[in-house]
Amino acid sequence: MSEPSDAPTTASPSGSPFADLAAFAALPRVGGLALSADGRRLAIAVQTLDHEKTAWQSALWEVDLEGRRPARRLTRSAPGESSPVWAPDGSLLFTSARPDPGAGEAAEDPKPALWSLPADGGEARPVLTHPGGISRVALAADSGEVVVTASAMPGAGDAEADAERRKRRKEAGVTAILHEAYPVRYWDSDLGPATPHLFWVGELPAEPDAGAERPPVELRDLTPDAVPPSGAGGDLTLSPDGRLLVRVESVPDGPAGRRDRLVLLETATGEARALVDDPLADLGAPRFSPDGSAVVCVRESMSTHDEPPDYTLLHVDVATGAARELTPGFDRWPSAPQFSADGTAVYFLADDDGRHALFRVPADGGEPVRMTTDGAYSDLQVARDGSALYALRSAYDEPPGPVRLDPEATGQHPDPLPNPGTLAGLPGTLQEVEATAADGTPVHCWLVLPEEASAERPAPLVLWVHGGPLMSWNSWSWRWCPWVLAARGYAVLLPDPALSQGYGQDFVRRGWGAWGEAPYTDLMAAVDAVEQRPEIDESRTAAMGGSFGGYMANWIATQTDRFRAIVTHASLWDVDSFIGTTDAAYYWEKEWGDPLRQPKRYEQNSPHRYADAIRTPVLVIHGDRDYRVPIGEALRLWYDLQKRGVPSRFLYFPNENHWVLTPGNAQVWYETVLSFLAEHVHGQDWQRPELL
Numbered sequence: 094m095s096e097p098s099d100a101p102t103t104a105s106p107s108g109s110p111f112a113d114l115a116a117f118a119a120l121p122r123v124g125g126l127a128l129s130a131d132g133r134r135l136a137i138a139v140q141t142l143d144h145e146k147t148a149w150q151s152a153l154w155e156v157d158l159e160g161r162r163p164a165r166r167l168t169r170s171a172p173g174e175s176s177p178v179w180a181p182d183g184s185l186l187f188t189s190a191r192p193d194p195g196a197g198e199a200a201e202d203p204k205p206a207l208w209s210l211p212a213d214g215g216e217a218r219p220v221l222t223h224p225g226g227i228s229r230v231a232l233a234a235d236s237g238e239v240v241v242t243a244s245a246m247p248g249a250g251d252a253e254a255d256a257e258r259r260k261r262r263k264e265a266g267v268t269a270i271l272h273e274a275y276p277v278r279y280w281d282s283d284l285g286p287a288t289p290h291l292f293w294v295g296e297l298p299a300e301p302d303a304g305a306e307r308p309p310v311e312l313r314d315l316t317p318d319a320v321p322p323s324g325a326g327g328d329l330t331l332s333p334d335g336r337l338l339v340r341v342e343s344v345p346d347g348p349a350g351r352r353d354r355l356v357l358l359e360t361a362t363g364e365a366r367a368l369v370d371d372p373l374a375d376l377g378a379p380r381f382s383p384d385g386s387a388v389v390c391v392r393e394s395m396s397t398h399d400e401p402p403d404y405t406l407l408h409v410d411v412a413t414g415a416a417r418e419l420t421p422g423f424d425r426w427p428s429a430p431q432f433s434a435d436g437t438a439v440y441f442l443a444d445d446d447g448r449h450a451l452f453r454v455p456a457d458g459g460e461p462v463r464m465t466t467d468g469a470y471s472d473l474q475v476a477r478d479g480s481a482l483y484a485l486r487s488a489y490d491e492p493p494g495p496v497r498l499d500p501e502a503t504g505q506h507p508d509p510l511p512n513p514g515t516l517a518g519l520p521g522t523l524q525e526v527e528a529t530a531a532d533g534t535p536v537h538c539w540l541v542l543p544e545e546a547s548a549e550r551p552a553p554l555v556l557w558v559h560g561g562p563l564m565s566w567n568s569w570s571w572r573w574c575p576w577v578l579a580a581r582g583y584a585v586l587l588p589d590p591a592l593s594q595g596y597g598q599d600f601v602r603r604g605w606g607a608w609g610e611a612p613y614t615d616l617m618a619a620v621d622a623v624e625q626r627p628e629i630d631e632s633r634t635a636a637m638g639g640s641f642g643g644y645m646a647n648w649i650a651t652q653t654d655r656f657r658a659i660v661t662h663a664s665l666w667d668v669d670s671f672i673g674t675t676d677a678a679y680y681w682e683k684e685w686g687d688p689l690r691q692p693k694r695y696e697q698n699s700p701h702r703y704a705d706a707i708r709t710p711v712l713v714i715h716g717d718r719d720y721r722v723p724i725g726e727a728l729r730l731w732y733d734l735q736k737r738g739v740p741s742r743f744l745y746f747p748n749e750n751h752w753v754l755t756p757g758n759a760q761v762w763y764e765t766v767l768s769f770l771a772e773h774v775h776g777q778d779w780q781r782p783e784l785l
């Protein structure tokens with residue numbers, strides 16, 4: 094494989110990169126963020142195309158916090174680098190499956206190892222390996238001690254025995270997995286026979302003198318009893334002194350059910366006890382306070398047939414396990430909490446009115462306050478001296494980039510930092526629209542208008558329905574990018590119908606267990622509202638969506654013929670068969686009920702029951718490695734459409750999962766969608782994408 098390209102391409106020669114799918118695929122994509130302990134260095138992960146343009150490679154870049162120099166690339170290898178963490182000595186730890194230059198012959202199936210890039214630059218060196226690969230690194234903020242996650246074979250006491258077991262299975266040609274608990278798959282991976290364990294690494298050895306042997310790093314299994322299906326793969330946090338670790342543990346909950354609890358573990362002995370174990374809730378996203386005496390976490394109440402989940406933050410005393418609600422009465426769903434530098438406040442993120450905003454709440458109780466006005470934030474980092482916050486910020490009209498925020502101020506517009514992913518411009522404008530549902534409820538929407546849309550040249554309209562369904566259109570998306578459509582002259586409507594996040598619990602309740610009702614009528618109300626605009630051509634419209642959005646695209650196809658085309662990606666068609674085969678049936682079954690004993694919701698809301706009503710041409714898209722919405726949904730939908738003679742096409746990806754994640758396939762995805770829209774919305778001849 095060749096080296097990845099250095100300078101990312103930000104514009105195509107012919108104009109907007111959104112008008113040219115190859116240029117669009119070449120735009121740099123900024124991901125994770127890591128701040129050093131002294132608050133002086135910031136690393137980001139940036140994905141760019143490799144030389145062959147067949148893969149996106151992730152590399153680590155450093156951002157100048159003074160904003161004087163452009164971001165600087167730190168790492169460079171074909172397999173790429175991810176999960177950056179700064180060690181207290183200023184070195185940068187990361188995981189990578191790059192070859193070890195000192196290890197002789199390259200491994201046949203290289204696994205990610207832990208690497209360290211010295212503080213003063215120079216060559217990165219491998220620090221530790223495991224036969225199952227290193228998937229995650231956690232660092233104690235004060236002591237600098239390290240814990241890693243790696244998948245271990247059942248019964249293998251050490252790395253040597255683990256490697257031996259893997260070798261024997263390989264030599265015998267055995268790939269079979271025996272399961273004794275639900276589930277058996279997650280996302281696009283088979284669970285087992287290896288399962289994630291946590292290993293204590295402790296202090297990392299200092300860089301050896303030139304020519305000296307590297308001292309071996311011993312791994313101590315902190316979770317020897319971790320069992321499939323989840324093992325010790327949940328989120329975790331280390332106390333600043335490295336003495337304690339709190340991890341999310343997935344435990345059985347009724348037949349074929351799971352729930353998450355918090356477990357406290359002494360790192361010196363491996364002794365563990367439940368810290369928060371609530372039979373009526375999932376606990377997640379734990380983070381230690383700066384003095385290690387408390388943990389903040391998210392509590393998600395178990396949904397029921399009648400009631401959706403609700404989220405709140407808990408402040409947990411580590412010594413006693415006493416938990417106190419931090420956001421009672423806050424009618425939004427808090428996520429990703431973190432203590433302020435002095436421990437007196439907690440920052441968190443929440444969907445709010447078409448934004449994903451940053452909030453702050455006093456740690457000893459009080460009202461949460463929203464700190465940011467616009468945009469969607471992620472990867473929040475708190476400078477340990479309390480001087481600043483850093484995060485990635487995006488919006489529907491801006492891809493993610495690093496920013497600095499004031500730790501106290503409200504109503505903030507953060508300072509942008511040098512961003513290798515800055516765009517030169519967009520092929521249109523973004524507007525905020527409020528439609529009104531039949532019951533008077535406001536429905537928030539974003540509307541993308543192409544540059545040329547006007548009363549004289551009204552634009553065709555594409556309704557794009559988000560997934561989840563408990564989500565919100567509020568951040569940039571490379572997978573669902575409306576600007577690619579805008580560059581071809583389409584207006585794109587992005588509504589947040591009932592069930593969406595950021596409008597309060599009652600807004601979720603409106604659609605709970607009744608997906609074909611308020612969520613559908615809210616979408617139609619939004620389309621009705623924008624079709625009134627002179628710059629929209631109401632006679633040329635289409636609807637599309639992925640995942641839950643694909644469910645809704647299918648539902649729309651069965652309920653109305655007002656659209657000229659439907660595009661349905663990774664969609665739910667027969668909800669009973671979906672729930673029985675997805676990787677997390679327990680997530681859905683509470684809302685929908687047992688299909689044999691409580692069939693009503695399935696009868697009323699499963700699109701496949703109304704297949705005879707479909708009149709609109711449908712483009713079906715699905716990946717075979719999709720274990721979230723398994724391929725059986727698309728196979729049955731395709732059969733049902735073909736049997737009924739509905740004009741339809743099926744774009745099938747044998748190697749993609751729920752999302753289309755490789756550059757070639759992603760371009761073909763957009764190309765096929767655009768061809769299908771051109772055929773049915775504009776009445777043009779079908780243009781089969783060249784590579785299909």
Ligand SMILES: CSCC[C@H](NC(C)=O)C(=O)N[C@@H](C)C(=O)N[C@@H](CO)C(=O)O
Pocket residue numbers: 559560561562563564639640641642677680721722751
């Ligand atoms: C809160 S969003 C994810 C909800 C849901 N989770 C589980 C465990 O099933 C989920 O994955 N829903 C999919 C059907 C879906 O609509 N996914 C969307 C949103 O993530 C997608 O774009 O993939």
